[in-house]
Amino acid sequence: MRVMAQVAMVMNLDKCIGCHTCSVTCKQTWTNRSGTEYVWFNNVETRPGRGYPRGYEDQEKWRGGWELRHGRLVPRTGGRARRLARLFANPELPALDDYYQPWTYDYDELLSAPLGDDVPTARPRSLTDGRPTAVTWGPNWDDDLGGGPEHLAGDPVLRAMNDTVRLEYERAFMFHLPRICEHCLNPSCVAVCPSGALYKRIEDGIVLVDQDRCRGWRMCVSGCPYKKVYFNHRTGKAEKCTFCYPRVEAGEPTVCSETCVGRLRYLGVMLYDADRVGEAAAVPGEKDLYPAQLGCFLDPDDPEIARAAEESGIPHDWITAARRSPVRALISTYRLALPLHPEYRTLPMVWYVPPLSPVVDALSGSGHDGEDPANLFAAIDALRIPVEYLAGLFTAGDPAPVEAALCRLAAMRSHMRRVNLGEPQDPRIAASVGLDERSMHAMYRLLALAKYEERYVVPTTYAAGSPEPQPVSGCSLDAEGGPGMLPDEEAFHAPPSALREPAAGRANLLTWNGRDTAGLFPPRRRGTSR
Amino acid sequence: MLTVWRANLIGSSAKGNEFFLRHLLGAGDNATAEEAPPAARPRDVRWRPEAPRGKLDLLLALDFRMTSTTLFADLVLPAATWYEKHDLSSTDMHPYVHAFSPAIDPPWQARTDFETFHALAEKFSELAKGRLDTAYDLVATALQHDTPGETAQPGGRVPDCRAPDTPARPGRNLPVLTLVERDYTAVADRLAALGPLCEEAGMTVKGVTVRPGPEVRWLAERCGTDAAGRPRLDTDVKLCEAILALSGTTNGRLAAEGFDALARRCGPATGLRELGTEVAGRRVVFSDTQERPVQVGSSFEWSGKEAHDRRYAPFTVNTEHRKPWHTLTGRQHFYLDHDWMAELGEQLPVYRPPLSSPGGDADGRSVTVRYLTPHSKWSIHSEYQENLLMQTLARGGPVIWMSVEDAAAIGAADNDWIEAVNPNGVVVARAVVSHRMPPGTVFMYHVQERLVNVPKSHATGRRGGVHNALTRLLVKPTHLIGGYGQLSFAPNYYGPTGNQRDAVTTIRRRPQNVEY
């Protein structure tokens, strides 16, 4: 057993209103620069919907994640030999059209149009080739079910369902699915990178791309089944969600979490057994992957585990944090949270609490109390959002864990309703879902009240005694084309133009303007007049 | 003259936009509606054969975005944004007041609103000497809610002053008429100072009057005084200070005085005096709001209570302290016995079918549907639709949401260009086809403007209009009732509303080659 720790996330889909604040704040922080115009580390999808990039969940086509070949895990894009053989043109790489062609507008037209008898307008212009363009796809095209049944038929999860879902007005259903990088325990993006630029961090499990080691082979983009590694077409490097590691290292929540309007995100430490990961990812049955991954997680309250963790070098306050972890509560204790597409075999670490939805009218229409536990549990598989759809997302098609989670949520509602109305408690409600009153209240507190300090339990990564040599020049993220390194604010809106000056302290010959010499040579030594 | 101060009247709020363009501004428009035929014209209001065009002499806009309003404005003054000035921020639905603080000075020629209006006032006052000087104005104000005007027409009988034996009495069957002296040369000075009326006449809100004598004296010390001895309000910070000093929500002394008055009216058992005592010691000054958002306190000016452990909910003062409702009976009631209500048969809430139902469509190429302009999920009115991030997360330009059936009826696929017309105007947009739309109704979400990605209309050859190009304002006669209990005018409370219900439009799929 090798105990390791990861800062993981759970999102409560019951609360997502699809406001996209998370998308916008993440983009403003990390990807509002040249080369990443089309990149949204955090995106929010309406489901049913085709997602971003469109149809990414169709692994028959995109071949992301892992598969079992003769009982052994192999990346679905093939083994090492095939990868090297296909180095020169990755056949599974999505095109920009699959994400969308980023655009801007001729805003200047509004200021500079000549006097006329009609109102001017700013027409769209492509950010990739600078020509006037029509907008035909975006990162959130089917928001709120825009596009209709014909378009939604392209939803891979919908297509895989056995029951036909009728997309009609009277039966319309939707929910929102915010997605970031899963920071998997068994990341296929790391596995397929030929140059070894991608890596998983020992201390917190965050998966990152080393910008100095990335050689632009762009295999990671197709390797990821969630399509959360992106190619920066300006710098020629891969970029991905960094889990806001500079913030997490300081004990702060990620930007998407901090700004979430619905307060639906939870951050906390999970202890896992690194030795069990390979085995768990390779269990033959897809439906067994969820329980297998649960089996990798370790109980920080167990003194043996705690001791092993300390021996592994996990700091004491991380173990404390693991005990108070809201993510552990939702994943392991209450079994409310489920992994996204466990069948990809990457063992994702951003899990989701499935959304409750209204019981179909048939039940309450006939005069039954829809919130009465007996009726509610019986109606769980007749909820507006088909359980089969949720199972297709979260449990490789197994409805049982989804139903169990939904029943617990429904029981919590029934229980708390009695509390709010001043009615006598009925302990059978909690018992019927394997919980007790105390845990009902604790669950309610965590999910409904969701206090800030209880949502985000993130220990710092401070380690006393290890000298931190200062980087050669300022912040390690200060690369030309790096986040926050916009030479001027208009760059986001402007059509592509001449390549810009490098940031001081680092050279990038490919975009060198031929004049600036900063960073090209070793720094002059000062004060060595002797 | 119309000053639009960081609002977007022409591109957003003007319902019946094309009529605004025609009658208010005198600009070109796409309305094709005809005047009402003689049989449908009002009898009691003078009818002019030629409705005047371009009634407005001057449209002045203060803004930092190029909107339809600033494009149509005669003058545009560059405005500072939120992080370039001192100001106060609050809403009535959450319990905080907070300051805007400048991070930078307004760049280039932009000025804060405060500076702009004061500069205009200075110049205006200077020019008024020898031209306008002092004038007298007869001002008519409506019979207002929470004033004695509410009892002007007992029993809901309206004594028609045009009848021979019914005298016209201001405040009874005429508006309240007041003679106002306007010294136009003093506008600038008076804008920059707190006048004597708030002390002399007191400040009255919801029928309760408080006297801010101590506050005015405090402001005189805090802000200095002008030549007339009045507290100066010559900077934006001082004005913010004055607002905080004169509001019961941030000045507990005034709140307590108001609650006291209410307690005298409603009785000691209501606990209103104690409510005042709780907040009497609270005092929020501007520097408090600059440090952090500050919670406001309960005040007689609002119907809900504030406390450190509860959030604002309206009418909790009424329900928990038994303050009577501001109605004829002091209770909530449905039945309204006003003459005009009876004339329309609306003494009780009643269902009214739509004015015109969408006809059966299908000439195969167009469909006539009910046209709604709901608030979008990202704003009520305030989303800046030119923002690239927001457009990227949406469809990149104005859209109309249609049902699958209606789209099929006109042969339109998702994202096809369509045109929606009715006698009020023309809209060019792309279709969003969705099964979550019921057949027979389309949505064009609020305020998509026409300055981003709106082509020329195939029907008219001119630029398509804003979402309000297809609407027109209707005035409901019962909204003109005044002087009768709760049916008395108060801004944003009761009065003629911008009512654009029952709009209907005909939509067809247009040629997909568009011109800008």
Next chain:
Amino acid sequence: MNHPLDTALWGVLPYLVLTLFLAGSAWRYRYDRFGFTTRSSQLHESRLLSVGGPLFHYGLLFVIAGHLTGLLIPESWTEALRVSEHTYHLTSLLVGGAAGLATAAGLALLLHRRLSTPSVRRATLRTDLLLHPLLSAVLLAGLTATATGAAAHPYDYRRGVSVWFRSLFALDPDVPAMTHAPFVYRLHALLAMALFTLWPFSRLVHAFAAPLGYAVRPYIIYRSRART
């Protein structure tokens, strides 16, 4: 006695080029490791690339293999292995010619793609404007040289150019070996030297990043946050 120009070209210039190549590459690796990337434009256009990319690169691999064989392995060694000159020549002509043609075809396709796809064109670097013509010229010269090898009495470069090449490393350049080589071979060599000079300062450095280690590397990599 060698003409001074010949000495300069074949006795001095190669060393300058080699120095620039090595030092430049070292400098680049030290100061601009961020720039070591393929700068792939597959995101913008992948249909033409899926043919042109592999065609060019695989062709090039064979071309390089052929060059290494031809330049570094002395004739005496192949003869010792009982490979006759004729066999060698035929092999190098056919295989080399095919490889060269494939490379040229691939490059032509890639260039066409770069010029005709607006988004790819926009992504073109300034050094590319130097690099691509130079690379094309080197290829064309090399193909021409190979084509001359189909003549009745072809020039045996293993007795001329290769000798010169190996002599460079003995620090005793055999200048006459090059001066007596046909023009097209000399042109090819000069253009190649120009290419090697440009190499460290252009996107060609991505060739150094060939991920050979991937064949034996474990799939999952863990790294510590602390700087090692």
